[in-house]
Amino acid sequence: MKATVFTPPETKLVIEEVTLDKLGPQDVRVTVEASGVCRSDLSVLRATAEAAGSAGAPPMILGHEGAGVVTAVGTDVRRVKAGDRVIASFVPECGECWYCVRGESNHCETYGGSGAGHVTRSDGSRPLGMSGLGTFAEEMIVHEHAVVPVRTDLPSEQLALIGCGVTTGVGAALWTAQVKPGATVAVFGCGGVGQFVMQGARIAGAARVFAVDPVPMKREHARQAGATDLVDPSSADPVEQIREATGGRGVDYAFEVIGNPNVIMQAYDATRPRGTTVVVGMAAADATITLPAVPLFLQEKRLIGSFYGSAQIRRNFADLVALAESGQLDIGSAVSRRIRLDEVNDAFRAMEAGEVIRSVIC
DSSP states (O other): OEEEEEOTTOOSEEEEEOEEOOOOTTEEEEEEEEEEEOHHHHHHHHHHHHHHTTTOOOOEEOOOOEEEEEEEEOTTOOSOOTTOEEEEOSSOOOSSSTTGGGTOGGGOTTOOSSEEOSEEOTTSOOOEEGGGTOOSBSEEEEEGGGEEEOOOOSOHHHHHHIIIIIHHHHHIIIIISOOOTTOEEEEEOOSHHHHHHHHHHHHHTOSEEEEEOSOHHHHHHHHHHTOSEEEOTTTSOHHHHHHHHTTTSOEEEEEEOSOOHHHHHHHHHTEEEEEEEEEOSOOOTTOOOOOOHHHHHHHOOEEEEOSGGGOOHHHHHHHHHHHHHTTSSOOGGGEEEEEOGGGHHHHHHHHHTTOOSEEEEO
16 A cells, blocks of 8 residues: 655655555554645654654654544454544543543543554565554554544545544634633634634634734635634734734633744733633744743733643544534635645645645545
């Protein structure tokens, strides 16, 4: 079968023929029908290539946002069966660890980032699978904890996005921040995840949603996602623009969806006293922020993180499917381009150029 293999320190993915392993007892074999190209894939590529240097690093099959059909299961698999449509989840849910039994399975103790890709290259090397998945391939073998079966007629290109962007964004609004009806919301960063944060805020009943992004295409697209106000941070201070529009107070909820410490502070400054700032974007490993202590104390602001939208995948993937089926959640509008597996490098280029919300391999 074909897969796109990243071999550090190279920064281009190469299509290769690889051989899948035999199934282990809890393994699931999936034909990948669609895979979203997420900025996290690009971040892993860049960071791994830079860290590899002359020492080298294991090859990897990128991709962590996918959906497909189960073709075979291991002897001990109980959650899915051959023929099931499934959404892959880069955060597994074992259902048994300390976090899972407390309804906090997005911190499941079995999560371990990149792991065995269950494939062998022609030279005998064994690539890792990004986040235990590796969806930039025709097929993949994953642990049963990393797939959720769904019964729906939604196209796979939409189900794939539930595996990361939809859940991360909608979940940040609905399940992490728990946006209240009538609230004011600002979203800093209107790429794929940011668009779904805005949809989540709209679903929650937010009265006003500010979309903050320097890219005109992303700001305009934000109107479809529920934005009521468009803010160009390159034209004037976005914090001042938001405060001016909210009687000098700031918004009830501000979401940072970039992973930039300076933008995190902008979101924090745009949040009203007793409001909530939510960090959704993944910053660099060594990034830090510094908060002034007295305003934190006096204004009673909350600064919280949101990992995978605080989602409980066995329950919430079905919730998101239901929202999409009812028309309340528009996943299809985020699919800017449908591409082939061998076009993934151009998808990264388009992402950096601000040409797309999401490219999907299908």
